Amino acid sequence: MSIKPRKIVAAALVLVLALSLLAACSGGTADTTPETAANTETAASAEPGASTAPESNPDTDGDPSGTHTVVDSFGHEVEVPNTIERIILPSSFPVFLSFVSVFGMQDQVVNGLPASFSREVYWADMIIAPQVDAAPTVADSSSGGMSAELCMELDPDVIFVSDEDTYTALSEKGLTVIGIELTDYEAFRNIYTIMGEVFNMQDRASEYLAYLDEMLAFISERIEGVEKTDVLYFDYARMLRPNTVAEWWISAAGGASVTADQADVSQVIMDVEALYAADPDVIIDMLHSNMDAIYSDPEWASLTAVQNGRVYNTPVGCHLMGNWTSEQPIMILWTASKLYPEQFADVDLVEYFGDFYSTWFGVDFTEQQINDIINGFAA
Numbered sequence: 601m602s603i604k605p606r607k608i609v610a611a612a613l614v615l616v617l618a619l620s621l622l623a624a625c626s627g628g629t630a631d632t633t634p635e636t637a638a639n640t641e642t643a644a645s646a647e648p649g650a651s652t653a654p655e656s657n658p659d660t661d662g663d664p665s666g667t668h669t670v671v672d673s674f675g676h677e678v679e680v681p682n683t684i685e686r687i688i689l690p691s692s693f694p695v696f697l698s699f700v701s702v703f704g705m706q707d708q709v710v711n712g713l714p715a716s717f718s719r720e721v722y723w724a725d726m727i728i729a730p731q732v733d734a735a736p737t738v739a740d741s742s743s744g745g746m747s748a749e750l751c752m753e754l755d756p757d758v759i760f761v762s763d764e765d766t767y768t769a770l771s772e773k774g775l776t777v778i779g780i781e782l783t784d785y786e787a788f789r790n791i792y793t794i795m796g797e798v799f800n801m802q803d804r805a806s807e808y809l810a811y812l813d814e815m816l817a818f819i820s821e822r823i824e825g826v827e828k829t830d831v832l833y834f835d836y837a838r839m840l841r842p843n844t845v846a847e848w849w850i851s852a853a854g855g856a857s858v859t860a861d862q863a864d865v866s867q868v869i870m871d872v873e874a875l876y877a878a879d880p881d882v883i884i885d886m887l888h889s890n891m892d893a894i895y896s897d898p899e900w901a902s903l904t905a906v907q908n909g910r911v912y913n914t915p916v917g918c919h920l921m922g923n924w925t926s927e928q929p930i931m932i933l934w935t936a937s938k939l940y941p942e943q944f945a946d947v948d949l950v951e952y953f954g955d956f957y958s959t960w961f962g963v964d965f966t967e968q969q970i971n972d973i974i975n976g977f978a979a
Contacts, residue, residue, distance in 0.1 A: 670797045673781035673790060674764055680776055680798055681757050686710045688738060688751055688759040694722055694919035695782070696760050698926040699791055701728055701918065701961045702808050703799045710754045711738045721887075723979035724917045728963055748773045758798060782924050785848045792926075808926070808960065815929040816852055819936045822943045823854035829939045831855035832880040832905075833922055834870070836890040836897075841868035843923045853935035855882070872899045879904050882939060886922050888913040888976040912938050916976045917957070930956045934974065949974055 664683045671677055687708045689696040694717060700706055706728055712735035713725055719733070726733045738754065740747040748770050751759060759777045761767050771777045778798055781787045789809060796805025833846035847863040850856075858878040859868045870878070883905040885894060894900055894911055905911050914922040914931070921931035930953050937944035954970045957963045965973065 668797075668800070670778065670794065672767075672779040672794060673787065674767065674779040676767070676771075676779060678776060678778055680778070682800060684708060684757040684799060686754065686756045686758075688746075688754060688756040690746060690759075690761045690766065691716075691739065692762055692782075692924070693717060693732075694725060695924045696762075696780070697725060697729060697732070698918040699780075699795060700760075702792065702926050703795060703801050703804055704962055705799060706961070707731070709735070710756060711735055711751075713737075714739050718978070720978040721916060722919075724965075724969070724973060727965070727969075728918055728961055746770065748775070751775060782845075784844070788845070788848075788924070788928070811960075812929050815933060819853060819932060823936060823940050826854065826940055826943065828854060828856040829882055830858050830878070830880040831882045831884065831935075831939065832858050832875075832878060833884050833886070835886045836894050837887070839870060841870065842886055843867075845924050845928075846922055849922070849928060849932050849935060852932045853939055855935065855939050875900070875903060881905060881908075881910060883911045884922065884935065884938070885911065885913045886920050888916075888978065910938075913976045915953075915974045916978075917953075917973045918961075926960065927956070 666682045667679045668682060669677055670680050684705070685708055687700060687705060688711045689700070689709055691714060693711075693713055697706060697709065700709065709729055709732055711732070713719070713722060713732045714737050717725075719726065736750070736754070738746050738750040740750075746759075746761070746766055746769075751770060752773060752775065757776065759770055759775055760780055761770065761777055762780055762782055764779065767777050767779045778794065780791055780794065782791075789812075792805040792808050793802075796802040831850050833841055833843075833850060835842045841859045841862075844863060844866055847857050847860055851860075857863075858880045859865075859870075862868045881904060883894075883903070885891065891911070891913055895906065900906050914920055915927075915934055917925075917927050919925040919927065921927050921934070925931070930949075933944075933947070933952060934949060937947055937949060950967060950970050953974055954965060954967070957965055957970075
């Protein structure tokens with residue numbers, strides 16, 4: 601399979617139409633688990649540029665001033681405005697900024713990047729949504745959660761949250777709140793379905809999911825038959841595997857996670873002894889700032905990955921790409937290229953990353969900025 605970056609998007613649109621016709625004929629839905637998606641035959645290449653920036657808040661039933669009902673991740677039926685102009689994101693701000701950016705809604709975010717997120721690390725967010733740099737935050741200084749009072753002052757049309765307690769606290773104040781669950785791969789796919797319904801952009805959600813499936817299929821064909829590489833996703837500073845989503849993207853990239861037996865554990869703490877017991881072929885650390893310390897730490901010196909120079913740090917764009925983010929498709933491609941460089945020797949990551957941001961975020965980063973994102977460089 602040989603797919604150019606822009607043609608993945610165009611082929612994704614072909615796949616959306618094909619799946620729609622198949623569902624209409626069979627009365628069923630297509631299986632979209634990582635395994636089946638990764639083994640799906642890729643749709644024929646189409647001309648580039650088929651996907652364009654979405655129209656913000658297309659009318660629902662011709663009434664932009666009306667409302668419609670959305671069922672969120674927690675099963676709540678929520679009445680949301682047909683036209684959404686003011687959005688509040690939760691404390692996991694970069695995660696949700698990446699999600700809403702797929703729908704071209706980042707300019708509608710009215711709260712700012714919380715102080716807990718370094719502007720130097722998250723510099724790309726200031727380009728993706730410039731207003732969030734100076735916008736007020738809604739963090740409750742006493743609890744670390746979201747302040748209902750501060751949210752009300754910003755007069756949002758919708759607030760996204762990731763836990764039931766915050767949903768309850770804010771909705772009891774009469775605010776329109778949508779709960780988004782961050783648990784596993786199926787929950788990840790469902791985020792786009794829900795947000796597509798919130799923003800009246802269901803087609804955009806389908807296009808993104810088809811693009812994800814195309815990327816998985818592209819990678820799967822490239823690595824077919826290769827021996828799996830043992831991988832550890834890690835945070836050296838805290839000595840732990842930081843996020844369950846890593847178990848999915850490592851597998852999707854063709855790797856074998858050494859913490860796969862603890863896939864349901866949010867943070868897997870590992871001391872040096874445990875590291876040597878696992879002794880992965882590749883270590884992917886979450887931050888570039890950890891790299892010098894890793895390679896200079898005498899306790900790590902005999903690890904296979906260190907000796908072979910196969911310790912890498914994740915790219916950082918809208919968010920750290922090893923964590924929850926809509927940038928997962930390019931994170932998986934990047935990971936596969938590190939695990940199996942021969943199979944991806946002809947893949948220009950700068951081109952793929954640049955095309956991703958242009959197509960899905962509507963942002964044209966410079967070549968230098970794309971390289972900084974890929975390398976996880978801070979500003």
